[in-house]
Amino acid sequence: MRKIFETAFIVTLVFTTKIGASKTLANTKNQSLPSVDIITRSLHNKTAYIPPQCYTKTEDKQGNLHNPCFSCHTQAKRPNFINDSNLQQTYRFTDTARKNPWHNLFKDRSQAVAQISDESMIQYIRKSNYFDEQGLIKLTKKLNHVPKNWDYDHNRYWDGFTPDVWFNFDSEGFDHDPEGKLTGWRAFGYYPYLGTFWPTNGSTDDVMIRLAPAFRTNSKGKNDLAVYKVNLAIIESMLKEQDITIDPVDEANFDHVDLDKNGEIGIATKIHYDWAPVKQRFMWYVGQANIDQKAGKLHLAAGLYPEGTEFLHTVRYIDVDEQGNNHLSSRMKEVRYARKRFWVNYSKLKEKALTEMKEKNDFPNRLRTIRGNAEVGISNGQGWAYAAFIEDAFGELRPQNYEELVFCAGCHSGIGSTKDGIFSFQRKLPITSHQQGWFHWSQFDLKNIVEPRRQDGNYEYSHYLQQNKSANEFRNNREVQDKFFDQNNKIKPAMLNQLHKDISLLLYASEKRALQLNKSYRVIVQEQSFTEGRDATIIPSKNIHKEVEQDQSTGIKEPIFFKPLSIEKSTSFIKRTVK
Numbered sequence: 001m002r003k004i005f006e007t008a009f010i011v012t013l014v015f016t017t018k019i020g021a022s023k024t025l026a027n028t029k030n031q032s033l034p035s036v037d038i039i040t041r042s043l044h045n046k047t048a049y050i051p052p053q054c055y056t057k058t059e060d061k062q063g064n065l066h067n068p069c070f071s072c073h074t075q076a077k078r079p080n081f082i083n084d085s086n087l088q089q090t091y092r093f094t095d096t097a098r099k100n101p102w103h104n105l106f107k108d109r110s111q112a113v114a115q116i117s118d119e120s121m122i123q124y125i126r127k128s129n130y131f132d133e134q135g136l137i138k139l140t141k142k143l144n145h146v147p148k149n150w151d152y153d154h155n156r157y158w159d160g161f162t163p164d165v166w167f168n169f170d171s172e173g174f175d176h177d178p179e180g181k182l183t184g185w186r187a188f189g190y191y192p193y194l195g196t197f198w199p200t201n202g203s204t205d206d207v208m209i210r211l212a213p214a215f216r217t218n219s220k221g222k223n224d225l226a227v228y229k230v231n232l233a234i235i236e237s238m239l240k241e242q243d244i245t246i247d248p249v250d251e252a253n254f255d256h257v258d259l260d261k262n263g264e265i266g267i268a269t270k271i272h273y274d275w276a277p278v279k280q281r282f283m284w285y286v287g288q289a290n291i292d293q294k295a296g297k298l299h300l301a302a303g304l305y306p307e308g309t310e311f312l313h314t315v316r317y318i319d320v321d322e323q324g325n326n327h328l329s330s331r332m333k334e335v336r337y338a339r340k341r342f343w344v345n346y347s348k349l350k351e352k353a354l355t356e357m358k359e360k361n362d363f364p365n366r367l368r369t370i371r372g373n374a375e376v377g378i379s380n381g382q383g384w385a386y387a388a389f390i391e392d393a394f395g396e397l398r399p400q401n402y403e404e405l406v407f408c409a410g411c412h413s414g415i416g417s418t419k420d421g422i423f424s425f426q427r428k429l430p431i432t433s434h435q436q437g438w439f440h441w442s443q444f445d446l447k448n449i450v451e452p453r454r455q456d457g458n459y460e461y462s463h464y465l466q467q468n469k470s471a472n473e474f475r476n477n478r479e480v481q482d483k484f485f486d487q488n489n490k491i492k493p494a495m496l497n498q499l500h501k502d503i504s505l506l507l508y509a510s511e512k513r514a515l516q517l518n519k520s521y522r523v524i525v526q527e528q529s530f531t532e533g534r535d536a537t538i539i540p541s542k543n544i545h546k547e548v549e550q551d552q553s554t555g556i557k558e559p560i561f562f563k564p565l566s567i568e569k570s571t572s573f574i575k576r577t578v579k
Contacts, residue, residue, distance in 0.1 A: 033393035034528035038374050039152045041402045045101040045531055046367055047094065048403050049410035052102040052533050053196060053473040054091075055545045059555040064489065066475060067556050068468040071194040074562035076416035079303045079346050081353035084416045085559040091548040094365045098548050104524060104533030105474075105541040113519040113538055121518050125317040125329035129395050130163070135178070139163050139335075139389065139397055150399055152375040160375045160387050160399070161337045165208060165312055173438030174225075175208065182225070184210040185312065186232065187440035189429040191452045191565065192507060194464045197423075199326045199446075200480055200509040201472045202517045202536040204316045206328060206441045207424045211235070212308025214288040214298060219255055227287035230254055230271075234285055235309075236428060237271040238302050239419055240567060244271040245431040254286040275302050299343045304420045309340040311422060317521070318514035325445055326508045333521065335397060336388040336408070337377070338422070344383040352381065356414070368414075370406045378405045380413035384421050391525045403531050417562045427452075430567050446504040454563035461506055462496050467560060471506065474535070475543045479513050480506065 058066050073087040086092070132138050143150075143158040153159065165185050168176045175185040185208040192198055197205070215231040218224040230249060237244040251257060251265045259268040275283045283300060285293050292298040298306050313336040317329035344352075359366060372378030377387030386408045389397040412421045419426045429437035434444045451459045465471065469489055471480035484495045484506070499505050509517065521536040 033526065036392070036398070036401055036528050038150055038399050038401045041373055043403050043406065045403065047097040047101065048406040048531065049368055049370060049414070050093070050097055051407070051410050052100075052105055052535060052544070054087075054410075055100045055102065055105075055548070056473045056475075057543045057545055060475075060543070064469065065555050066468050066470060067560060068195055068464070068470070068473040069554070069556070070467065070560045070562050071464065072411070072415045072417050072562075074416040074559075077303075077564070079301065079349050079420065080416060080418060081350045082356070082414060082416050084414075085561065088559040089554055089556050091545070091552045091554060092360075092364075093548060093550075094367060095550070096365070096367060098550065100544065100546050100548075102533040102544075104529055105535065105537055105544050106546065107537075108540055109520050109523050109538050112523045113516060116519045116522065118515055121515055121522065122319075124395065124522065125319055125331045125518055128330040128332075129391065129397055130167075130314075130330075130332050130335070137163055137166070150374070152373045158375065160377060161339070163312070163335055163337075163389070167440070167442070169440045169443060171435060172229075173435060173440060173443075182223075184213075184216060186210065186438060187443075188425070189433055189435075189437050189439050189441065189444060190424050190427040191429070191449075191460070191503075191567075192446075193423050193427070194460070195468070195472045196535075198471065198507045199318055200507055200513065201477060202318075202521065203333060204318050204326060204328045204441070206314055206316075208312045208440075209425060210310040210312075212289075212298075212306070214292050214308075215285065215306070217288045219287055219291060221288060224287060227254065230259070230286050231289055233271045234259075234283065234300075235305065236425070237273045238275070238283070238300065238304070239426045240428075240564075241273055241275075241302050242567070243273050245436075246270060255284075255290045257284045257286050257290065259286075275300075299345070301346065304343075305340050305422070307340055307343050311338040311424070312336070313338075313424070317518045318509055320509070320511040320514045324508065324511065325447055325504070326514065327445065328441055329518075331395065332391075332397065333525075334388055334390045334400075336386070338384055338386050338412070339377075340383055340420075341379075341385050342383050349382065368409070370409050372402070372405065374399045374401045374405065378402070378409055380409055380421050382413055382421050384412065386412060390530060393526055393528050395525065400530075407530075407534075427565060427567070446507055448502050449504070451500045451503050452565045452567065455566045456563050457566075458563070459496070459500055460563075460565060461503060462499060465491060465496075465506075474537070474541050476537065476541060479510060 056068060067088060069088040073084045075083050075085050130138060140162055143162045146158040164183055165175055166177050166183060169187050170176065173187045175183045177183055187206065187208045190207060211231060216223055216228045218227050233244045233246045246269060248267050248269050251259055251268050256265050258265060260270050261272040261274050274281050284290055285300065289298055293300060300306060314332050315334040316332050319327040319329045321327060370378050377385040379385055386405060388400045388405060390400050390404065392398040451461050454460050465484060471477040485491055516538060517536040520538045
């Protein structure tokens, strides 16, 4: 094992000192900036899989309770068998985790942030670190000749994922390379997940999906876009467990699969969800995937993605236009990647969940072991591998090291609210949306998208605000607090009525707030202190525990339950002209 090299750095950050000055960020390439050991598999924070949000103080000084915890910890629905709603009531940490390791939450960055000019920050986020000046993907060239300090197994070859999305999307959300060929990636619009994932709390993002080659080819082994679109709709139906409307197709051309389940092979305009294998009711893929499914090489089940499914998720700064709309920045904070490596059925998933529950009961101080490394990614124990790139001190993308990746494991495994370890695709916008929900956020934005409803009929974002009495877990978003709550911390009904019609009213950050959040995160990048937290905070957080007692109560008496969205049953946006 290579010996870990640890060095303490004293960093002097040189920025422009006048707010709004017409200078760019200081040239840092000749400065001594922090470096990161990428190939080590050690953990400084032994519980890096427990996210900072789990240390939230749920009870304020006035004795009022705030419950953002339900958005992650809840009574799960199969095939997620992790029922962890009790974590809404108790800080059930190991002894190692009781002291909060996320030190960035308690740092005062106000002076460093004030030294960054608005103009230099805007210039920084609008310069791509994904493409070079010739329009080529920077990481592709670098990974083809992998640097020694990125090569985990020293075989002079990059064994992990090489980014290959060109962000060149057509009117159906499909990505094309410079020669016009399909890359297999397809972007989709979705309802941003609760709290931390809203732009007003620090970042914009996007998500793309790609299925294995068998789903993109017909039964003759030829690439077939029509087959691919139908297979994507089938998987959407399986994840949402709802009917999915599709463009009319002749079922005779799709292996005679009765897609609408009307008992006839004819013209289908929907994928009818009817999957109950115990009652001998099955659903089938089309094309080569149909052949492989029948041969047992590919699998299908409600709530699970098939083998070879990939997701690419970029996290970015907040760019704001003249109308106040929030957009993706050209610069990427992170490029996150997930791949379903192998199939894990219901029985095995239930067994894993029960084993984990028993282990926590029998050995409450035993820490999780996360397999993997910076090159091939880490395992969530449910068939998925997760890998990622993040900004280095100069703003260029580098592989995340093992500890930085372990941070991903906490949210993508071990909580009750995900579907097969994924947050986004089951929240895809419906057919009533722009481009039927298949678009990239560079093609459309959140403006005038109506608020989603949960399956119990409640408006989802409104419900979160009512339960948490804030827009994020840390309760430090003063902008939303002043907009949606009165001086007595009571929610304003009139604002909720507006929110029902346009979620951007809540999700968008003002230009001033966006700049402050962008600058705060830029300081973390310069420090390379991601293992101490990635949340863009400027002043020390007051609503976060620095330490908790063993099995300390949160004060919440009755847990509330996260509910899936009822997406296909409502109009998703108010129509407007798309420029």
